[in-house]
Amino acid sequence: MTSLDSVLDKDGVRLTVEDAVATVTLTNPDKRNAQSPALWRALAQAGRSLPGNVRVVVLRGEGKSFSAGLDRQAFTPEGFDGEPSFLDLARGSDAELDAVIAEYQEAFTWWRRNDIVSIAAVQGHAIGAGFQLALACDLRVVADDVQFAMRETSLGLVPDLTGTQPLVSLVGYARALEICATGRFVHAEEAERTGLANIAVPVAELDGAVRDLAAALLAAPRDAVIETKTLLRGATGRSYEEQRTAERAAQARRLRDLAGLGE
Secondary structure: OOOOEEEEEEOOEEEEEEOOEEEEEEOOHHHOOOEOHHHHHHHHHHHHOOOOOOOEEEEEEOOOOOEOOEOHHHHOOOOOOOOOOHHHHHOOOHHHHHHHHHHHHHHHHHHHOOOOEEEEEEOOEEEOHHHHHHHHOOEEEEEOOOEEEOOHHHHOOOOOOOOHHHHHHHHOHHHHHHHHHHOOOEEHHHHHHHOOOOEEEOHHHHHHHHHHHHHHHHHOOHHHHHHHHHHHHHHOOOOHHHHHHHHHHHHHHHHHHHOOOOO
């Protein structure tokens, strides 16, 4: 694909592709891109629909907010049209509830695939599920009006959309606990200082900063980026010696490929 192509547009999610860059856009600004099971299924489908040449995926939200989190309609007895309400789900067996939550999580898991680098472009509110969606990405570029918050505990719930592991890895256990337990806002300066954000820029410069970052990521050979991302993602689960071994193996593969000796 050499021009902007629309691959998917449904349930508040639009996927477009231009050369090696895909953009996933949340398209319900009137509700501050509030999330629902239908939106989560569309996000999962977007991940499955990526063309093989895509190297960078940008996630953004239309309007003034990235995503205000879960649509509160989920907690009403009626729920969403054609969907069981969360109250109905709570009456199911443990196995049934586990399977449903696992399906919801699929919308949040593919962003860290080793063959892509994902960037969340975050402005305004990124609350609860919105915060976790931003955390699902590899990198975060935020506008200076950003407001992160993990509000699940205030509802008597826990963050369950894959956000806890990246949050702890980025800011540490103590700060992650405090952010989640209090539900307070994290603004741009703190997000950049603590590692939640790679860079914070004025709102008007957000799109340009993301484009510049995507271009910089595309400048390196794809296989080298994939190998490097694989090394870094596995580093926390390895000992120092295990990581040294993994580095040697990865470098041997790269050298053989560069010499035309790869399998």
